[in-house]
Amino acid sequence: MSAIIPVITIDGPTASGKGTVAQRVASALGWGVLDSGALYRLTALAVQQQAIDPDNESAVANVAATLDVQFRLGQILLGGQEVSELIRQEHVGNLASRLAPNPKLRAALLSRQRAFRLAPGLVADGRDMGTIVFPDAQVKIFLIADVQARAQRRAKQLIEKGISANLEDLLADMRVRDARDTQRSVAPLIAAKDAHVVDSSTLTIDQTVQSILDLWSRILSTPPSLGV
Ligand code: DC
Numbered sequence: 001m002s003a004i005i006p007v008i009t010i011d012g013p014t015a016s017g018k019g020t021v022a023q024r025v026a027s028a029l030g031w032g033v034l035d036s037g038a039l040y041r042l043t044a045l046a047v048q049q050q051a052i053d054p055d056n057e058s059a060v061a062n063v064a065a066t067l068d069v070q071f072r073l074g075q076i077l078l079g080g081q082e083v084s085e086l087i088r089q090e091h092v093g094n095l096a097s098r099l100a101p102n103p104k105l106r107a108a109l110l111s112r113q114r115a116f117r118l119a120p121g122l123v124a125d126g127r128d129m130g131t132i133v134f135p136d137a138q139v140k141i142f143l144i145a146d147v148q149a150r151a152q153r154r155a156k157q158l159i160e161k162g163i164s165a166n167l168e169d170l171l172a173d174m175r176v177r178d179a180r181d182t183q184r185s186v187a188p189l190i191a192a193k194d195a196h197v198v199d200s201s202t203l204t205i206d207q208t209v210q211s212i213l214d215l216w217s218r219i220l221s222t223p224p225s226l227g228v
Contacts, residue, residue, distance in 0.1 A: 006031075006121040007136075008216060009129035012143035013178050013189060014093065015150035015157075017200045017208065021143065022125040024209045029123070029216070034116040036126030036133070037096070039109050041087035042069055042078055044095035054099055061104035067112075085161065090173060097177045100127075101184040127181055130192035139215050142191035143208070145201040147174055 008025060010018045019035060026033040043064045046052075052059050070077040076084040086092065099105055106128075113133050116122055124133065130140035145153075151171040158165040181189040191197055196215060200208050 003119075004136075005117050005119050006138045006216075007117060007134045008121070008123045008139040008141070008212065009134050009137040009192075009195075010123065010125040010141045010143055010212070011127055011129050011131070011189065011191070011195070012125075012141075013145075013150065013181065014097075014174060015154040016143045016145045017153070017205060018125040018143045020205055021200070021208050021212065022123045024205065025212050026123040028209065028213055029121060031121035031123055032116060032118055034113060034122060034124040034126075034129075036109075036113055036124060036129060037093075038071075038076060038087060039064070039067075039069075039112060040096040040100055041092050042067055042076070042083070043105065043109070044092050044099055045078060045083060045087055047099065048092070048095065054095065057102045057104045060099055060102055061108045064105050064108040064112075088161070089163070090158075090170070094173060094177065097180050100181070101186050103186045106132075106187055127189040128187040130195050131190060132187050135192070138219055139212065140192045140195040141212055141215075142195040142197045144197065144199050147171065147178065149201045150174060 010022050012018045022033050022035070043060065046063045046067060047054060047060055050063065052063055054060065068079045074084070075082055076087065110133065113124070116124065117134070126133070130137055148171070151167055151174050154170050154174070155165040155167050198208060198211060203211070
């Protein structure tokens with residue numbers, strides 16, 4: 001009998017801090033990380049580079065199915081080109097959000113995402129990690145933060161990277177993106193029924209990370225049910 005590989009899912013809106021929290025939880029546990037948003041962003045970048053019509057659902061799904069991507073020690077290579085900075089740009093994120101409701105695209109990315117479930121464990125962040133991709137995850141977190149706090153965080157990140165940022169534009173983009181991610185009919189941004197909702201606008205990153213590690217420790221110390 002093969003042992004179940006544990007997964008912790010962290011879903012939430014853009015700039016809720018889920019990427020940083022996922023990295024920190026994974027490094028504390030010695031587990032791998034799946035940044036599922038990066039796969040949507042990589043698809044968006046490839047769609048743009050190949051001048052594919054974003055409304056052509058089959059063509060976009062085909063781009064996702066055939067993405068030549070490698071994740072290596074903090075680097076992301078698309079067709080051999082380092083693109084980790086490029087995919088963080090706002091226009092790439094906005095296109096990713098626009099493409100994301102396409103059910104064929106989501107189906108094409110499903111097995112790629114599940115392939116990240118490797119021993120000793122995985123921390124997966126995104127929008128539908130706990131609802132669709134890893135519905136059997138041992139710990140599910142829904143990380144929220146108010147939109148002002150998230151826009152300020154994103155502006156700071158961009159400025160630190162030397163990319164110009166306008167707070168009002170970011171706020172407006174974020175509201176549009178939140179509405180689109182939440183209201184789409186396919187795999188919307190929604191808390192799984194068994195998710196723990198954590199509000200990161202009132203917690204530091206350390207506190208958020210610790211609360212997730214505590215949830216995992218609690219599961220480890222709970223004796224397995226006999227299933228009778
Ligand atoms: O997390 P992010 O901002 O990098 O994600 C970019 C876009 O990709 C997001 O606006 C919606 C889409 N996405 C998704 O639909 N499902 C996921 N699991 C992750 C991202």
